[in-house]
């Protein structure tokens with residue numbers, strides 16, 4: 561049985577603004593960790609940024625513990641106010657999908673498709689048109705399969721990335737507007753129409769491309785820019801808190817309402833149906849939980865559970 565007596569959990573409640581409560585659980589240092597107890601999960605940690613492994617058929621890239629500047633500078637062309645900058649940090653590293661979840665992966669785990677694939681169909685095309693609940697169900701079923709096969713330690717799980725995790729993985733240490741610099745051509749990512757910030761005009765497929773058709777970022781991750789938008793687990797908060805391990809999955813009360821009164825999750829990274837500017841690393845957009853769209857897909861993260 562896993563020993564937990566050596567760890568003291570410190571509960572910190574920070575009130576950042578009226579109605580916005582962030583709860584952070586940090587492991588205390590009351591006792592030395594017991595290596596024998598943690599051996600299986602410790603061995604599962606990566607050792608360097610971009611290190612790869614495949615778990616339950618899903619290729620993953622390691623994102624190390626550390627911090628980065630999330631958001632965009634005021635000087636960035638096409639910047640929006642909700643991209644305000646701050647320092648985001650991660651106490652522990654995590655794995656993120658090297659590719660968007662594909663249609664073949666979805667079919668294998670879910671035993672069916674969420675909708676007709678009208679914007680590019682095929683095993684290696686990204687899945688889309690799932691709603692938020694189905695995206696989360698995919699992650700929990702994948703976790704179950706990977707626990708059963710023994711490829712994922714019991715203390716780890718697949719889930720959607722937080723916005724901070726997503727942008728950290730997207731940037732891969734870059735501070736420019738995209739992981740490929742301050743402009744973006746549709747030769748570098750699958751988007752439609754106008755290149756971003758004066759880049760060379762490339763093709764417009766007007767549909768999804770097989771995942772990995774475009775160059776990877778510095779950590780080996782493909783299609784963080786373009787192809788399909790990727791839903792994150794956070795509720796959309798116009799000015800989310802920055803800081804350590806921010807996770808707004810349960811921050812429904814803090815979610816910012818749209819002009820129609822709706823609250824939403826968040827999607828990131830632009831897509832085949834939008835211009836290049838929407839592919840910027842810091843760009844954020846709403847994703848209403850019940851919505852299905854042929855340009856919104858997902859990518860998984862594998863993280864050590866916090867309980």
Ligand SMILES: [Ca+2]
Pocket residue numbers: 660783784785786787788789790829830
């Ligand atoms: Ca994408």
